[in-house]
Each structure stands twice: as C-alpha cells, then as structure tokens.
Amino acid sequence: MSEKSLSEKAPAEKAPAEKAPAEKSPALALPSGMLAELTYRCPLACPYCSNPLQMGGRDSEMSTDDWRAIFSQAAELGVLHVHLSGGEPASRRDLRELVAHCAELDLYTNLITSGVGVTRSIFDGLVAAGLDHVQLSIQDSQPEGADWIGGYEGGYAKKLEVAAWVVAEGMPLTVNAVIHRANVHHAADMVDFAVRLGARRIEIAHTQYYGWALHNRAHLMPTRAQSEEAYRQVEERRERYKGRIVIDHVAPDYHAKYPKACMSGWGRLTLNVTPQGVVLPCHAAQTIPGLEFWNAREKKLADIWAHSPGFNAFRGFEWMLEPCRSCERKAEDFGGCRCQALALVGDAAACDPICSKSPHHGLIDEIAARDSAEEIKGFAPRRIAAAREKNPA
C-alpha cells in the first residue's frame, strides 16, 4: 500500500452521511438505530415527556419473545444501536434477558433510564448481560428543582447513585437534560454537573414540543433571551471541557431560523418500536392522521422498513410542497419535522413553520412570546390514563 493512500484514507470516514443527494430521492438506506420503547410505565411524571398523551399500560405490552424476535430481525436488517427506552425500561422484569439477547446478536445496547427503579442488583445483572452504555436523565442540577419537575421525591439522589455505579464500572455514561423555562438558567450548570459525575457525554436538549411537551408548552417555553443566553453558555463549555465531555446540543426549535433535520430525515436512519409493537419513524408519527403504520407482531421488520405506507409517506423529496421543493436546504433538513408541520400548520407535508421561509413562521414567534409569558406551575404531569384515573392530580 502506498503512502498516499494511507494518508488519504486515514482517519476514519465519518458515517452515516449527513446529506442525501440533493436532486434524486436517495435509495432506501439501512436503519442504524432502533428505539425500543419497552414500556410506557415510569415512576417519573416529567411534563415534557415525548411519549404520547394516550399510553397503553402493562396489559398491552409485548412479551419477552415478541421483543426477542424484533431484536433478531433488527440485527439482520442492519441496526447497530438498540436504545432500550420507555417509559422507564427498568419497569420491565425481563430487561436483563433482553439485554443479553441483544448482546448475543452483537447489537450495541444503550439503556435510556431515569435511574429510578434501577437497583444495584438490576444494574449488576445488566452489566453481566453485556450492557454497553447508560443514558441517564436529569431534570435539573439542583435537587429541589429536579424532584419537582420529575414529580418524584428522592429521584435526584437516586440518579446520583446510579451515575456513580455506571462510572465506577467504567461503562460510558451520557447525561440527558431537557431544558425548559423552569431550569433554563441551569443549562450550563448541568454540563458542569455532568462533568463532576464523570459522564463522557451530555445531551443538552432544549424542549422539543411533541407529546406531553406540546400539551404543556405554555408552562415550558422560555423567553427568547433565556434560550439564547443558555445556548451561549453551554456552547462556551465546549472548548473548556474538550476531551473530557462531549456536548450534544439540541437547539431551541421555536427560537431557530431553520428547522432541525428531524430524525435525520423521515424513515431514513432510525425506527421506533412502541410497547405495543407499532413501528414508527419517530415518537410522534401517530399524531399524523391517515398514516398507516404496521405492527412488528404481524409483519417482519424488514418488510415494514421498506414497505410500510407510513414510512414511505415522507421519504425522499416527492411529497414536498413549496418552499421546500425548490429549497437548497432540502437535502440538509428534509423540510424539518412533519409532526410539527401538522400540529402547527395543519398539513404534515407543509414546510415546518420553524423555518423562516415558511409563510407561517410568524406564528412561531407569536406562540413563543405568548407561551413564555404564562404562569409556570400549572403543567399536567405525564401519567398513563389508567393511573391518572386511580390517582387524579
């Protein structure tokens, strides 16, 4: 091998490609990640939860065997990362068995947890089963605020305990913090906090308004000045903590000029499986009426990925309307988010109104200004309907 090829080819190429070819609709790619929502049950009640407002309880959940079959099919289909999520995945008694199954298939396992419900013996069992990574949510860098937002007394202390186990084990820890008006002033603190915990990675995600977050938007929306200041302070920490922690920063949608490349494009790289087996391109896809999604208990995952009408509805560029259709950014942001276009403009094929090119963009500024002026404490805590009836708030 020549010197030239050595220097040209190393280091590693970055993948997956961030951009699809601009004009032609790209060929069907392989999914690299699968979000497995094992259950909607969760001890916490975060008002920005991305789960749907109507959630099925334990009786409607898939069995261990159902999930094992799905993970096996996912590995065959090309999935590399499996994100075990919920709800709180530790609410499932078969979690260890499912992690072991994924590890046997050589799938990379990521546990997305609140930490609450993860006992020492559960954690040790997951380590033995081959768990690769833990993503731990925090609600705030301060205990009082954190427990209030999560609606769970003692949750903060429990999280510290779980974080310490993960770090002591040598396993990579990601801290996930969702930013909203009640904690926006601590956004940068949370990065410092994650460094102190020994996390390798932190996701600072300004709230995305879907599911419970959309329902509670008026209590969560920060002012533009708050968002911008928090964003700046977090960005400032990138250089300070270079080589110590990786910061993934999700920008505040309603205060952005261009929309996010939602899910890196609809049905392009990832899929979600709900506790009931419905296979979706994203958390919120079922809010779009008229789309047909298939169930992994009834059809093979590969068939669903390639042929499910819901997945194919917004792949490529054919479905786009103006201003997206002729936009030079369409292969970069894919017109933004379909669920948001539906929720705010009433048409899932419309340009995401977050985009300053959208004729409805003015609406975003109006909503953001109005909502950020609302009283903060009246949000509806996330609850499964059955539990809500038993324990009305």
Added chain:
Amino acid sequence: MTDVELTCHSRPHLLRGVKLKNDQVRKTWVLLAPERFLRLNAISVDILRRCDGQAALASIVDELANTYAADRAVVDRDVRVLVSSLVEKRMMGL
C-alpha cells in the same frame, strides 16, 4: 483540554463501550460508540486493532510503517490524527 497529551509513549486504547465490529450487513468495519458509529476503512481498522493499551504509539507506528512499507513520518501523522480525534470524542484513552 485533554488531561493527557498524546506522545510517542502513549498507549492508546478504545474506552469501555467503544467497539470494533465487522458489520456483515454493510460489508464494512464500523466503530460503535455511545450514540455514534463510524465507518472504518481497512487502515483505520489496522491502526485501532493495534491500540490495545499495551503497545506504545511509537511501536504501533513502526509496525504499520513496516507492514505497509510506508514513510514513517506519514504513518505517524495519520495515527496521531486518528487517535487524537477519538480521544477528543471520548472514545479512546491514552
């Protein structure tokens, strides 16, 4: 700043939770890390396989330069670029 600087005595290794995988579906080697994957070319795989936490950077470079009959300075630069980028991404330790 990184706590440890990369030198010829460094013994680079993949951190726990960062794994090389021969992806049979994509027909390529990939590096799996939390929420990330990198597609690897053959040379990167060769470099990373030698980063076992035992071998010093200098000996990794010697071996690769020898195997590929390549200019040592060029190999040295390539190995450092790859290793330092992965250290920065918190995928490798020294």
